[in-house]
Amino acid sequence: MxxxxxxxxxxxxxxxxxxxxxxxxxxxxxxxxxxxxxxxxxxxxxxxxxxxxxxxxxxxxxxxxxxxxxxxxxxxxxxxxxxxxLAPDPASRERAAYLRWLFFAAGPLEQATVAHALGWQVPEGRSGMVGFGSRDQTLAALEGAVSTGPYLCGERFTAADVYVGSSLGWGLMFGTIEKRPAFEAYVARVQSRQAARRAHQINQARIDATKA
CATH class of the missing domain: 3.40.30.10 (Glutaredoxin)
Known part of the structure; x- marks a missing residue:
């Protein structure tokens, strides 16, 4: 250290x-x-x-x-x-989308994904009690967000794309998020960045070293 x-x-x-x-x-x-x-x-x-x-x-x-x-x-x-x-200026309009989708992925998307993975269903008529409402609503909202531009803030890549791109990537890999063309295209786009590749290589090297 x-x-x-x-x-x-x-x-x-x-x-x-x-x-x-x-x-x-x-x-x-x-x-x-x-x-x-x-x-x-x-x-x-x-x-x-x-x-x-x-x-x-x-x-x-x-x-x-x-x-x-x-x-x-x-x-x-x-x-x-x-x-x-990697963060829009607090006074900019981009900041709204940045905060919205960063917190959406950390809240509704995380909840919906874990609930699905555990086989937990929202009881009939109780969707108002959970932050994600329903899994279908959550995925539809996110699909719209990643379909409107190359990134969540339009032409600008931000920390929100790191978090959302990671969350979608894991979900697609493990089958907890259904494969949709918009999701796959977005994940491929953000995870092609050099920083994403470096981080993957570092972590994979650590996994390989512990197996040796």
């Missing part, structure tokens, strides 16, 4: 949501130290619980500041390193 209190220290596992934040770290292009944690006791050690009491990854330490949850890390890094151009 770096002794520089201002350095970025990233806690993750190559088979976790940490891969989303890893992609974002590669996008901002700032130096960081990666601490790989295995599932099990390593994530429950007091030293790590002091960073994330949930005992989960990812987590990011930036000096004395700690951020957990992949979408929060994406948003934090986009604002922290604004020179990377």
């Amino acid at each position: 770096s002794t520089d209190p201002a350095a970025l220290v990233f806690y993750t596992n190559p088979q976790s949501r940490g891969r989303i934040a890893h992609w974002m770290l590669e996008e901002v292009g700032q130096p960081y130290t990666t601490v790989w944690l295995d599932y099990g006791p390593a994530m429950k050690e007091p030293a790590y619980l002091a960073i994330n009491p949930m005992g989960k990854v990812p987590a990011l330490r930036d000096g004395d500041a700690v951020v957990t949850e992949a979408p929060a890390i994406c948003a934090y890094l986009a604002d922290r390193f604004a020179q990377a151009g």
Whole structure:
């Protein structure tokens, strides 16, 4: 671990949501130290619980500041390193779409995907009680968003595309999100970025090393 209190220290596992934040770290292009944690006791050690009491990854330490949850890390890094151009200006119209779809993926899409994976159905007449309403509504809304431009903010790639692109990519890979042409085209587009490829290679190398 770096002794520089201002350095970025990233806690993750190559088979976790940490891969989303890893992609974002590669996008901002700032130096960081990666601490790989295995599932099990390593994530429950007091030293790590002091960073994330949930005992989960990812987590990011930036000096004395700690951020957990992949979408929060994406948003934090986009604002922290604004020179990377991954977050629209707060006063711009692009900011509305940026915030909307970043939080949509972290909320309704995550809920709908997990509910589907676990075989949980919203009881008849109770859709108003859940944030995603119904899985069909959620996927239809997202399909519309990724169909209107190359990116969620039109011509501009942002941290929202990192999070939404990752979420859709995982869903398509594991079958928790149905394959639709708009989803597949969008995922292929965003995951072709060099930063996404670098993050994938780093994580795959870690997986391969642990199997050796």
